Amino acid sequence: MSYAMIAEELLSSLGGKENVVSVAHCATRLRVMVANEEKIDKERIEDTEKVKGAFFNSGQYQIIFGTGTVNRVFEAIQGLDLETSSKSEIKEAANKQGTAFQRAIRTFSDVFVPLIPALVATGLFMGLRGLVTRPEVLAIFGLTPESIPANFILYTQILTDTAFIFLPAMVAWSASRVFGGTPLIGLVLGLMLVSPALPNAWAVGFGEADPLLFFGFIPVVGYQGSVIPAFIAGFLTAKLERRIRESCLNL
Known part of the structure; x- marks a missing residue:
């Protein structure tokens, strides 16, 4: 044919x-x-x-x-x-x-689906680390949890925790890309949400740190583990950038 x-x-x-x-x-x-x-x-x-x-x-x-x-x-x-x-x-x-609901679901999938491989990979590393550090597994090799070098735990934490620590940055990057903004700007904005200059949200939650007070009464902390704020930040950034770009072209 x-x-x-x-x-x-x-x-x-x-x-x-x-x-x-x-x-x-x-x-x-x-x-x-x-x-x-x-x-x-x-x-x-x-x-x-x-x-x-x-x-x-x-x-x-x-x-x-x-x-x-x-x-x-x-x-x-x-x-x-x-x-x-x-x-x-x-x-x-x-x-x-499609309906408004279908379009919304499609948009969310466009933002989050590209992030799945990174999260799956780090999740597998996390499961593998949990397996090899189990006392029962270590006992096979004549080891105990206390005999594991501290550096080994540190290196494996870099492999397993990085994607989740900077998840807001990844979400803001992807949202900015989907909504027509510059992905790098979205990435930088997402990194601002988890900046070390902000008190860690988990540390504040466990009472190990105090939030910053904006204007003396608004508590401000990092957005570790937050997805929706990063999505909204990426969306607003892309829309604002496009509006500014269009305004400059019309000058």
Whole structure:
């Protein structure tokens, strides 16, 4: 089957030209925005030659072809007089679909999903450290918890605790990126939330430190372990930055 035939087969399976809003592609997938999902013949698409899978994600119907193949299919689709878009344009259109609740959930996932690998990796390191420092495991090697060097605990804490200590910075970075701001600015703002100059929130909670008093009566502490304040900070920073940028362009 030629690429032109594959393109025609896909168009028919997607419900025809009137059901296809726009088409774009990334390195391996064809990304299609459709007017009505119910008109898609999903089984027929998955049975189409060279298609390796298809699914809905973030308001887009994504058809997997693989590197190189997707470019040829996209070129064949362009010859069918369909509306084609860039990846960013089709993503922006997808973000406008669905109810307000669905869009909010999609936005939260866009912010937090990129952070999952770092948190999972450090969580695995934390579990591994807990395992190897168990008295029962140490006894196998003739050791006790007291025989573990202090430096070993310090080094493993760097591996396991860093991502969680600076979680607000990671969240602010990701939120700023998602909402169209400069990620580096979001990162710096997030680091300010956990700055060593601020009393540690955990230390204040355990009574080991006192909060700073802003204007003499507003207690101020660090935001260690806080997610929502960092998300709001990243959002507001991105919106303010975009507003300033637009104002400067209009001068």
